[in-house]
Amino acid sequence: MSTPTTTAPAVGGSDTHPRPTPLQGRPGVPFSRTLQAELRKMVDTRAGRWMVIVMAAVAAIILAAFLIWGPAEDASFRSLLELSTLPLAMLLPVLGIMAATAEWTQRTGLVTFTLEPRRGRVVLAKALAALVLAAVVLVVAVAASAVANIAGGTGEWDLTAAVGGGVLLALLIYVLQGVAFGLLFLNTPVAIVSVLVLPTIWSIATMAVSSLEEAGRWLNLDSVMQPLFAGEMAGQDWAQLATASGVWVLLPLVVGTWRVLTREVK
Amino acid sequence: MITVENLTKRYGGFTAVDDISFEVRPGSVVGFLGPNGAGKSTAMRMMTGLTPATSGRATILGQTYRELHNPGRQVGVMLDASAQHPGRTGREVLRVAAVSVGVSRSRVEEVLTLVGLTDEEAGRRVRNYSLGMRQRLGIAAALLGEPQVLILDEPANGLDPQGIHWMRGLLRRFADGGGTVLLSSHLLHEVQIVADDLVMIGRGRIVAMGSKEELLSRGGTTVNSTDNARLAGLLEQADVPVSRTGSGLVVDAEPGVVGRIAAEERVVLLELRSGGSEGLEEMFLGLTAATSREGDAA
Numbered sequence: 001m002s003t004p005t006t007t008a009p010a011v012g013g014s015d016t017h018p019r020p021t022p023l024q025g026r027p028g029v030p031f032s033r034t035l036q037a038e039l040r041k042m043v044d045t046r047a048g049r050w051m052v053i054v055m056a057a058v059a060a061i062i063l064a065a066f067l068i069w070g071p072a073e074d075a076s077f078r079s080l081l082e083l084s085t086l087p088l089a090m091l092l093p094v095l096g097i098m099a100a101t102a103e104w105t106q107r108t109g110l111v112t113f114t115l116e117p118r119r120g121r122v123v124l125a126k127a128l129a130a131l132v133l134a135a136v137v138l139v140v141a142v143a144a145s146a147v148a149n150i151a152g153g154t155g156e157w158d159l160t161a162a163v164g165g166g167v168l169l170a171l172l173i174y175v176l177q178g179v180a181f182g183l184l185f186l187n188t189p190v191a192i193v194s195v196l197v198l199p200t201i202w203s204i205a206t207m208a209v210s211s212l213e214e215a216g217r218w219l220n221l222d223s224v225m226q227p228l229f230a231g232e233m234a235g236q237d238w239a240q241l242a243t244a245s246g247v248w249v250l251l252p253l254v255v256g257t258w259r260v261l262t263r264e265v266k
Numbered sequence: 267m268i269t270v271e272n273l274t275k276r277y278g279g280f281t282a283v284d285d286i287s288f289e290v291r292p293g294s295v296v297g298f299l300g301p302n303g304a305g306k307s308t309a310m311r312m313m314t315g316l317t318p319a320t321s322g323r324a325t326i327l328g329q330t331y332r333e334l335h336n337p338g339r340q341v342g343v344m345l346d347a348s349a350q351h352p353g354r355t356g357r358e359v360l361r362v363a364a365v366s367v368g369v370s371r372s373r374v375e376e377v378l379t380l381v382g383l384t385d386e387e388a389g390r391r392v393r394n395y396s397l398g399m400r401q402r403l404g405i406a407a408a409l410l411g412e413p414q415v416l417i418l419d420e421p422a423n424g425l426d427p428q429g430i431h432w433m434r435g436l437l438r439r440f441a442d443g444g445g446t447v448l449l450s451s452h453l454l455h456e457v458q459i460v461a462d463d464l465v466m467i468g469r470g471r472i473v474a475m476g477s478k479e480e481l482l483s484r485g486g487t488t489v490n491s492t493d494n495a496r497l498a499g500l501l502e503q504a505d506v507p508v509s510r511t512g513s514g515l516v517v518d519a520e521p522g523v524v525g526r527i528a529a530e531e532r533v534v535l536l537e538l539r540s541g542g543s544e545g546l547e548e549m550f551l552g553l554t555a556a557t558s559r560e561g562d563a564a
Contacts, residue, residue: 008271008287011475012294012463017444020267020292020414022327025335029366037365044362045353107349110316111407114343115366117315117332265316 028118031125038122039129042099051098052137055091059084059141067152075153078163080145082229085167088137089174089225090196096130096178097191100256104186109265123257127179134175138168162231170228177221177249183256186263199248221248267292267446268313268415272322275308275470282308284470285322290448292414295437297461297478298450299550305470306450307345310419313448314343326415338367342408342416347400347424352393356383356403359392360410367411377406382432397424405436416440418449422456434460454550466550473509474549487521489528490514490537497533511552 042048063084067075103109103122116122149155178195185191199221206216217223217240224240227233233241268290275283283305290296300306311317313324315331323330326341334340350359360374378388381402392400401424408416416437422430437447437460451457457464464481466474474481490513491497498515501508504527507518514537517524521538528535 008269008289009475010289010291011465012296012477013291013441013446014293015291017291017293020327020444020446022329023335023340027333027335029336029338029368033366033368037362040362040365041351044358045351047353102351106351107346108351110345110349111343111363112366113316114314114331114341114345115338115363117334117337264318265311 028116028121031121034116034121034125035128038099038125039132041102042095042129042133045102048095048098051091051095052133055088055095055137056140056144058087058091060144062087063144063148067148072152073154075149076156076158077145077149077153078158078160080148080153081142081159081163081167084141084145084148085138085171085229088134088141088171092134092137092171092175093178093181093195094192095133096127096175096180097182097188097195099126099130100179100182101186101188101191105188107266113265119261120257123183123260127176127253130175130179131172134171135168138171160231162233163229164231166228166231166233170225173221173225173245173249176253180249180251180253180256183260184252186256186259218243219247220244267327268417268448269325269328270309270313270322271324273309273312273319273324274321275305275312275317276320281470283312286467286470286472287322288465288472288475290446292444292446293441294463295441295447295449295461296463296465297457298448298465298467299454299457300450300452300467301550302452304452304467306452306467307419309467310345310417310448310450313417314341314345316345336368336411338363338413339369339411340413340415342405342411342413342418344404344408344417344421345419347397347404347421350392350400350403353391355389355391356395356399356406357388359403360407363407363410369411373410373412377409380409380436381406398426398429401425401429405433409440414445416445416447416449418447420451421449422451422453422460430456430459454547468511473511487517487519487524488514488537488539489517489521489524489535491528492534492536496531497528500527500531500533509549511549513552516549 043052063080066080066083103112112122113119149157181191181195182188185194203216203220203222206212206220221244224237224244227237228241270289271287273283273286274281286309298306298309308317312319313326313331326334331337331341354362357374357378360377361371364371364374383399383402383406387399392403395403401421405418405421408418422433425433437449441447449461451460458478461478463477464475465472489497494510494515498508498510501515501517501524506523509516525535525538
């Protein structure tokens with residue numbers, strides 16, 4: 001690349017030093033390194049690590065409690081897994097939120113976005129890192145459920161591919177929703193409250209106001225997820241899942257990404 | 267090499283950075299000096315692509331920041347030493363950056379030694395760091411990728427006098443190796459120790475630029491009149507260089523020259539004196555007084 005001549009007045013140094021040339025190569029850094037860094041940042045702080053530990057602990061406690069006090073004949077692999085993923089559906093969005101907001105609340109964006117100025121790639125890396133972590137947490141939950149089944153369950157291995165895939169997809173959608181809300185608000189407490197409260201307000205509204213009932217069937221993320229968890233997705237269920245995810249995940253994700261791309265980093 | 271051409275940033279009606287141009291050549295440590303709110307940080311954020319410029323452009327090594335391949339290996343940036351996640355240890359902050367920049371873990375230990383953070387300090391969480399330690403960590407992060415250019419915002423802030431001299435040595439060696447350093451400061455005495463050349467900015471505009479010696483010994487004439495704008499215009503017409511300060515004009519000519527022009531054109535002078543050896547200091551104090559809340563008390 002040629003160095004354009006400039007009219008800017010020179011200050012300092014002298015012409016004795018050779019004019020340095022920039023490194024050759026494509027702008028920014030390879031995506032794999034950005035992803036690796038973002039993944040690491042999600043678990044290398046006390047808050048991030050404790051989120052993972054708390055998720056694992058809550059799942060373990062629920063499993064243990066069910067085995068001790070729950071109806072023994074219901075303790076099959078599938079129901080144990082459903083139980084242990086219940087708290088994950090609530091906590092995983094928080095993990096996604098923390099990944100998305102940290103750059104702004106702790107102002108680490110000043111470093112992150114100078115090392116990789118193409119912010120869209122950082123956003124993509126964050127979303128992928130959150131999905132990877134969600135998958136890892138799910139694997140742990142599956143393993144814990146399996147152990148619980150052997151230790152005190154019915155010993156029945158009744159998990160179908162539809163249920164397994166459904167649970168995985170549902171958790172990934174939830175964690176992505178967290179990332180989306182985090183990007184949208186760029187503020188951890190506001191994003192957490194919104195992710196927990198807004199869907200609840202919406203579902204109450206759809207129940208209370210009869211004219212909203214039909215809209216609620218299509219736009220209530222929690223209710224359209226039920227057949228997904230149960231592994232009973234039929235034609236219309238997929239369409240409802242798509243519309244609800246579009247409104248609760250895709251829309252905030254797009255608006256939030258646009259915000260990050262255009263916002264001044266201070 | 268850092269090149270800034272007609273860089274301007276406006277926020278609504280407020281102009282934070284107003285048409286600044288300069289080029290920092292390799293082998294130099296240049297201080298970007300100005301009172302708080304003068305536009306130093308905004309200008310530096312525009313140089314590093316964090317803030318879009320309203321107009322003008324900034325290039326580093328001839329490329330805009332966003333065009334740079336692996337910027338961390340070419341430009342060391344520290345825009346705010348306290349902008350670190352408090353829950354990470356100093357070493358972890360550098361390791362994460364090392365992943366992104368693509369340097370080894372041993373390089374992390376190298377820069378820790380270079381900035382004088384001990385093993386025990388590197389293992390502490392940033393939450394428990396003093397401002398001076400955060401500055402050292404920030405410099406370590408900037409040096410991680412062995413860049414050719416350093417852009418540091420207030421790097422000496424929070425350092426003790428010893429630390430400031432240490433920084434001078436560190437940056438001087440960096441520049442002697444052909445590196446380019448631009449660092450900002452709002453303290454004249456601090457920047458006098460660390461930098462060799464100065465770009466002085468006030469209310470978004472460059473008011474003086476040159477080597478420290480040149481600026482410090484600059485004769486010049488301070489003049490104040492009932493109509494400074496008109497007087498400045500007249501002086502410029504007469505090819506006499508003029509710069510505006512908070513309390514009047516600083517003219518690069520003998521007082522007699524200024525007096526004659528003023529008399530011929532019937533401009534009422536309120537003050538006319540030789541700037542003397544304290545020209546830079548006066549100019550800086552003038553700027554600070556004009557922009558600070560204390561006003562005349564400063």
